[in-house]
Amino acid sequence: MLLFTPGPTPVPESVRLAMAAPTLHHRTPEFEAIFKETRELLFKLMATDEVIMLASSGTGAMEAAVTNLCHDTLLSVNSGKFGERFGKIALASGLNNIEIKHAWDTPATVEEVIEAVKANPSIDALAIQISESAGGLRHPVEEIAKAVKAINPSIMIIADGITAVGVERIDVSNIDCLIAGSQKALMLPPGLSILGLSNAAIEKTGEGKGYYLNLASEIKKQSQNTTAYTAATTLIIGLRAILLEIEAKEGFGMLYCVTARRAKSTRFALEALGLHSYPNTPARSMTTIDDQQAQEIRDILKKEFGVNVAGGQDHLKGKIFRINQMGLIDIHEMVWVVNAIELALAKLGRREFDGTASRVFNEEYFKHTLKKEEK
Numbered sequence: 001m002l003l004f005t006p007g008p009t010p011v012p013e014s015v016r017l018a019m020a021a022p023t024l025h026h027r028t029p030e031f032e033a034i035f036k037e038t039r040e041l042l043f044k045l046m047a048t049d050e051v052i053m054l055a056s057s058g059t060g061a062m063e064a065a066v067t068n069l070c071h072d073t074l075l076s077v078n079s080g081k082f083g084e085r086f087g088k089i090a091l092a093s094g095l096n097n098i099e100i101k102h103a104w105d106t107p108a109t110v111e112e113v114i115e116a117v118k119a120n121p122s123i124d125a126l127a128i129q130i131s132e133s134a135g136g137l138r139h140p141v142e143e144i145a146k147a148v149k150a151i152n153p154s155i156m157i158i159a160d161g162i163t164a165v166g167v168e169r170i171d172v173s174n175i176d177c178l179i180a181g182s183q184k185a186l187m188l189p190p191g192l193s194i195l196g197l198s199n200a201a202i203e204k205t206g207e208g209k210g211y212y213l214n215l216a217s218e219i220k221k222q223s224q225n226t227t228a229y230t231a232a233t234t235l236i237i238g239l240r241a242i243l244l245e246i247e248a249k250e251g252f253g254m255l256y257c258v259t260a261r262r263a264k265s266t267r268f269a270l271e272a273l274g275l276h277s278y279p280n281t282p283a284r285s286m287t288t289i290d291d292q293q294a295q296e297i298r299d300i301l302k303k304e305f306g307v308n309v310a311g312g313q314d315h316l317k318g319k320i321f322r323i324n325q326m327g328l329i330d331i332h333e334m335v336w337v338v339n340a341i342e343l344a345l346a347k348l349g350r351r352e353f354d355g356t357a358s359r360v361f362n363e364e365y366f367k368h369t370l371k372k373e374e375k
């Protein structure tokens with residue numbers, strides 16, 4: 001079965017093998033050396049002033065960011081389930097929450113965020129997804145962050161990059177906290193989250209808030225290559241392995257290029273079949289199609305063609321399907337996925353099978369390669 005859900009993503013064999021080594025004790029020079037190397041690799045990936053790894057799923061990092069970096073009122077952008085979660089975390093933590101809410105295909109605009117910030121002087125942090133995985137959309141986070149900082153530089157910008165870090169280069173110049181998670185673009189099992197912090201965020205953290213998710217105590221320990229509590233040793237060993245593997249395969253710059261090209265080619269191929277791309281601003285992390293027969297298409301893909309794609313949640317259940325674009329993906333697998341979707345549509349009597357999807361995918365994906373060779 002090909003796992004093509006936008007999280008969890010498949011774990012490469014080399015990484016699984018790296019994680020199969022005997023358990024290391026976390027308070028040893030051996031593990032601290034691995035921790036140090038992983039931190040250095042993460043600094044390159046995140047490009048932030050500090051990086052922290054937590055033994056938690058992505059939501060733990062979201063909570064740590066909100067509770068440590070917001071002391072009064074959070075402005076949260078809700079264009080889907082994950083944006084909604086930021087607001088719920090704020091309320092559960094006794095903070096005020098002001099929410100900008102949209103349909104799941106609609107990104108936030110700079111103007112409405114500015115308006116909310118100007119109207120509510122108690123806002124001291126903004127939380128937003130870079131890629132909102134619920135509907136596969138991309139928010140204009142960099143532009144929003146820049147505009148907010150121009151009004152009030154002390155407002156903390158929390159950017160959930162769980163389906164963006166490792167997918168595309170993110171300009172962190174106006175971001176105070178960039179969040180990543182293990183089981184999405186980093187191709188690891190679930191259970192590890194990462195926070196990239198700005199110096200301003202470190203300052204605002206102060207003594208920290210909370211106990212387990214206290215960023216101040218983690219910053220203190222992790223800058224000395226250890227952790228406040230037991231580190232997720234196996235996952236950190238896996239993280240080091242995947243970061244080294246990506247570096248060895250021409251690096252993140254190349255991965256970002258290939259991911260963008262693959263996502264675009266997939267969208268073109270599916271649109272050529274008459275399918276409709278759901279989000280107004282598609283993220284590169286996934287291809288999201290809205291279709292009345294989304295459930296039937298998913299069932300056929302799984303039962304007959306060995307492809308597992310994700311459906312929708314809440315009101316989009318049975319209305320959309322989402323195809324992963326994150327991580328190291330063999331191109332022949334993606335060609336098979338679009339071909340299988342065309343076959344599924346033929347089985348549903350929606351169109352005659354003529355190989356359009358794989359042809360359009362290949363044309364778009366390989367056109368640059370062929371151009372280069374002509375020269």
Ligand SMILES: *Cc1c(COP(=O)(O)O)cnc(C)c1O
Pocket residue numbers: 007057058059060082129131132133160161162163181184190
């Ligand atoms: C998956 C995801 C999360 C939540 O992560 P968990 O690991 O499930 O806690 C948060 N934000 C986005 C954008 C995600 O895709």
